[in-house]
Amino acid sequence: MSYTVPAATTIGHVHLKVSDLQRSLDFYCGLLGFELMTKFGDQAAFISAGGYHHHIGLNTWHSKGMPPAPEHAAGLYHVAILYPTRKDLAEIYKRLTGAGVAFTGFADHGVSEALYLNDPDLNGLELYWDRPRDQWPKDENGEFTMYTHRLNLSDLLQELNG
Template identity: 85%
Template sequence: MSYTVPPQTRIGHVHLKVSDLQRSLDFYCGLLGFELMVTYGDQAAFISAGSYHHHIGLNTWHSKGMPPAPVNTAGLYHVAILYPERKDLAAIYKRLTEAGAQFTGFADHGVSEALYLNDPDGNGLELYWDRPKEEWPVDENGGLNMYTERLNLSDLLQELNR
């Protein structure tokens, strides 16, 4: 029997294994701007946007002091963090650039624009915003036509002047 997940379903949070909790808090809270909601000693922390109980859990339960997971193995590819407006994406791009962050890529996917980088443990992050649904590209049959093209970073930064 076929089953379709309800359309209101959302992915509520992600829990990441990290090797150094404070270093991860410095990155996620200090640089990206998430709020620290609660810690469990020096082993776990839960962080949020907008005072939600948590969007991201960070823990060292099985990973304290360990190296990043090998790239060429099964596992998490990246966590995608959705920003509400294009201007918000421009602001975090500027902040990260000024902090000397190393990006791994930039893309215009038609439905969204995205920045890619890794956290201090090598966990991939996609920071993005979605275009309004009525602007999403469609093919001749009306199907979604996502793509990957070069993101115009100069144009993105112009959002900060509007």
């Protein structure tokens, strides 16, 4: 029997294995700006945006002091963090650039614009914003289509000027 997940379904949170909890908190809270909601000693923490119980869980239960997962193995490719506006994406780009963070890529996907980087444990992150649906590119049949073009970072930064 066919089943389609309800349209209002969302992904609630992600829980990441990290090697050093404080280092991860410094990155996710200190640099990206998430709020610490609760902490369980030096083993786990739950962080969020806007006071939600948690968007990201961080733990060292099976990973304390361990190296990053191998790049060429099954597992999580990246966590995508959706920013509400293009200006918000420009602000985090400027903040991270000012802090000397290394990016792994930048893309305009037609439906969204994205910044790619790694956290301290080399977990991949995509920081992005979605264009309004009426601006999504469509093919000759009227179906939305995605692509990967180079993101114009100078244009993105113009969001901060007005």
